[in-house]
Amino acid sequence: MKYVKKMVLAAVLCCSTSALADTIGVSMAYFDQNFLTIIRQSIDKEAKARGISVQFEDARGDVGRQTDQVQSFISAGVDAIIVDPVNSASTPMMTKMVRAAGIPLVYVNRTPGDKALPPGVVFVGSDERESGTLQMEALARLANYQGNVAVMIGNLTDAGALQRTKDVEQVVARYPKMKLVQKQSANYSRSEGMDLMMNWITNGEAIDIVAANNDEMAIGAIMALQQAGKKDRKVLIGGIDATPDGLKALASGKMQVTVFQDAVGQGRASVEVAQRMIRGEKLEPYYWIPFELVTPANMQQYAAKQ
Numbered sequence: 001m002k003y004v005k006k007m008v009l010a011a012v013l014c015c016s017t018s019a020l021a022d023t024i025g026v027s028m029a030y031f032d033q034n035f036l037t038i039i040r041q042s043i044d045k046e047a048k049a050r051g052i053s054v055q056f057e058d059a060r061g062d063v064g065r066q067t068d069q070v071q072s073f074i075s076a077g078v079d080a081i082i083v084d085p086v087n088s089a090s091t092p093m094m095t096k097m098v099r100a101a102g103i104p105l106v107y108v109n110r111t112p113g114d115k116a117l118p119p120g121v122v123f124v125g126s127d128e129r130e131s132g133t134l135q136m137e138a139l140a141r142l143a144n145y146q147g148n149v150a151v152m153i154g155n156l157t158d159a160g161a162l163q164r165t166k167d168v169e170q171v172v173a174r175y176p177k178m179k180l181v182q183k184q185s186a187n188y189s190r191s192e193g194m195d196l197m198m199n200w201i202t203n204g205e206a207i208d209i210v211a212a213n214n215d216e217m218a219i220g221a222i223m224a225l226q227q228a229g230k231k232d233r234k235v236l237i238g239g240i241d242a243t244p245d246g247l248k249a250l251a252s253g254k255m256q257v258t259v260f261q262d263a264v265g266q267g268r269a270s271v272e273v274a275q276r277m278i279r280g281e282k283l284e285p286y287y288w289i290p291f292e293l294v295t296p297a298n299m300q301q302y303a304a305k306q
Contacts, residue, residue: 022278023053024271025073026082027066029110031058033188034216035241035263036084039109042267043082050275063090070094073103080104080274087157088113095121104277108270109263111159117285120277124270128160130291131259132167132211135238138257138293139209142236146177147208152196152221154188154213161188161213164240168211181205186217193220194227201228207235215239215246215258222254242294242302250299260292260302 026043030036040056047054055078059066063086073081074097081098083105085091091112098105099120107123117123136149149172154161165183172178182200186192193212200207201224212218218239225235239246242260249255266289273287294302 021051021053022079022275023055023076024080024082024274025055025057025069025076025078026084027057027059027069027073028084029059029066029086030061031056034243034245035214035261036109038243038263039084039267039270042264043108043271046268046271050271052271052275054271059086061086063087066090067094067097070097074098074101078103079278080106082106082108082270082274084108085110085112087155088159089157104274106270106274106277109266111163113159119282122273122277122283122285122287124266124273124287124289125160126261126266126289126291128163129167131160131240131261132164132213133171134259134291134293135164135240135257136168136171136211138295139211139236139238140171140175140178142256143178143209145175147236148179148181148206149209149211150182150200150205150207151180151184152193152210152212152217153183153185154217156185161185164213181207186212186220188214188216190216190220190223193217194224195220197221197224198228201225201230209236209238211238213240215241215243215249215255218255218258219245219249222249226254240291242292242299244303247294247299247303250294250296253296256295258294260294262289265289 028036028040057069066086092114095114105121109125112123151165151168153165172180186196210221218237237255239258242258246258
């Protein structure tokens with residue numbers, strides 16, 4: 001009989017401990033994008049280390065689906081919500097929904113489109129005013145500050161992609177012998193980057209530098225150049241994110257520069273910030289994680305970070 005009582009007591013304690021565990025709902029814009037996969041894995045690892053229960057949902061690039069996922073998290077009574085937005089324009093509505101429910105909200109990676117983040121909402125990410133500037137200044141140096149530049153834009157609804165593109169444009173404008181000749185979206189996709197670069201090649205566009213908003217599009221541009229057999233004319237390629245595949249392209253000499261965006265750090269910090277907000281801490285609305293320039297000379301130190 002005593003044994004039975006002990007078993008019942010253990011079960012009650014177990015359930016009580018589980019009930020007290022923080023729960024976080026996480027909606028990712030995509031599960032199948034390399035950079036976002038690193039963030040998701042980092043969130044999962046950090047949550048487990050902190051004893052937090054986490055539920056992931058894949059919005060699959062659909063704003064409506066992501067909004068429904070956030071509403072489901074609210075209905076389920078989670079302690080905090082982390083959102084990697086499908087696009088920046090969708091965040092004001094989600095902010096309003098989540099704040100009305102009194103639940104802490106953390107946006108990660110993609111800059112929210114809110115004019116100002118209210119109390120209880122924090123953005124964890126990197127300042128996009130640095131990314132394209134670091135990338136294009138490095139490419140400009142390699143090109144001796146001359147040549148035709150083409151920009152591969154990420155999603156046109158992403159404030160980060162637009163800022164990275166603006167960064168590149170501002171750098172090019174500083175140098176009289178440099179000219180922006182193409183600027184089109186490839187949606188952060190390797191295959192779309194390849195198709196776009198092939199179109200430029202087919203149309204006879206004279207391009208000396210490709211500044212891509214991320215590594216995936218940069219790799220797509222490299223693949224198109226290889227497929228077209230363009231070995232007689234060196235095209236400088238730059239990416240952003242310093243993903244494992246991006247670092248491989250850098251090591252092989254096919255890509256000349258990338259910019260490290262700390263996916264692991266963003267994922268880890270988003271969980272930390274969410275838990276601190278659950279505990280009632282009042283935090284600044286922006287939690288910045290700096291971008292860092294990556295070249296063949298220093299790339300080894302970044303390989304271990306991704």
